[in-house]
Amino acid sequence: MKANVGTLDRSLRIAAGLILIALSLAGVIGLWGWIGVVPLATGVFRFCPAYPLLGINTCKVK
Structure with missing residues (x-):
């Protein structure tokens, strides 16, 4: 697998995923x-x- 997700995209994905999971747990x-x-x-x-x-x-x- 070659990386195809950049730094900003990665940060937003991780944040969105954590928020959705936290809202579900709450x-x-x-x-x-x-x-x-x-x-x-x-x-x-x-x-x-x-x-x-x-x-x-x-x-x-690169």
Whole structure:
């Protein structure tokens, strides 16, 4: 897996994932908040499987 998620994109994904999971644990949004695992995982692993299909790469090319 080649990294295709850049720094800003990664930070936003991790933050959004953690917020969704926290809201779900607090009982604010119910079980749907666990969908936050997806952006959290893509942020941690720096790879989004949808990006190659769409031709997107937010990671800086070296």
